[in-house]
Amino acid sequence: MGFRTDSGAGRTWYFVGLDLGQSRDFSALAVVERFEIALGGRDAVTYETRMAWRYRVRRLERAPLGTPYPDVVERVRALMRGEALAGRCTLAMDATGVGAPVLDLLRRAGLGCGIDPVILTGGERERCVGGVWRVPKADLVMGLRVMLEKNELWVEKGLAGAEALRKELASFGSRRPGEHDDLAIALTLACWRARRKVEGIWGTRSLGL
Numbered sequence: 001m002g003f004r005t006d007s008g009a010g011r012t013w014y015f016v017g018l019d020l021g022q023s024r025d026f027s028a029l030a031v032v033e034r035f036e037i038a039l040g041g042r043d044a045v046t047y048e049t050r051m052a053w054r055y056r057v058r059r060l061e062r063a064p065l066g067t068p069y070p071d072v073v074e075r076v077r078a079l080m081r082g083e084a085l086a087g088r089c090t091l092a093m094d095a096t097g098v099g100a101p102v103l104d105l106l107r108r109a110g111l112g113c114g115i116d117p118v119i120l121t122g123g124e125r126e127r128c129v130g131g132v133w134r135v136p137k138a139d140l141v142m143g144l145r146v147m148l149e150k151n152e153l154w155v156e157k158g159l160a161g162a163e164a165l166r167k168e169l170a171s172f173g174s175r176r177p178g179e180h181d182d183l184a185i186a187l188t189l190a191c192w193r194a195r196r197k198v199e200g201i202w203g204t205r206s207l208g209l
Helices: 069-080 099-108 137-149 162-170 182-195
Strands: 012-019 028-042 049-062 089-094 114-121 127-129 132-136 153-155 197-200 203-206
Touching: 012 069, 012 182, 028 069, 028 182, 049 162, 049 182, 069 089, 069 099, 089 099, 089 182, 099 114, 114 137, 114 182, 132 137, 137 153, 137 182, 162 182
Parallel strands: 012 089, 049 153, 089 114, 114 132
Antiparallel strands: 012 028, 028 049, 127 132, 197 203
């Protein structure tokens, strides 16, 4: 894919968001690179160098309308097992509606990475049941907007699909008939997984890779 890996001072990991389309919607994926940068100075408690995560959109793809789900799965497999991502990637996929049978296909495809299925909901709190996450769509939208406002998320210069993404984000969360939000959903899933935190003995930390 021609990814550069010199954008951060620390560990780099890739998170892929997959939105599954149906007859009138595209299936789409977004690849987000997470890397560490040094902020300067030392933490007052741990005395370690102060670091922060930053995120970069590295790839956006749409499958043609009507693409069979097995073909979508094969594309995801090729991406995850490709030289750029193999061994350092995680997939977050939309398991709403048709997602359950596609999840089975993905699990059997030998992606070589972890898979986090996510069911988008209307208003309940985020929770995980039986290995499947239920996340309010509004939380995904808000999380992405916060990242953009804080300049934590960057889009790779000249990235194919960036203009389509920009148009989707302009009306994200209030889609009208005839409009698409597949790239935006794929991006929110990737960013949600990249930023997810858990409580640890030393406080909140990244959930890991």
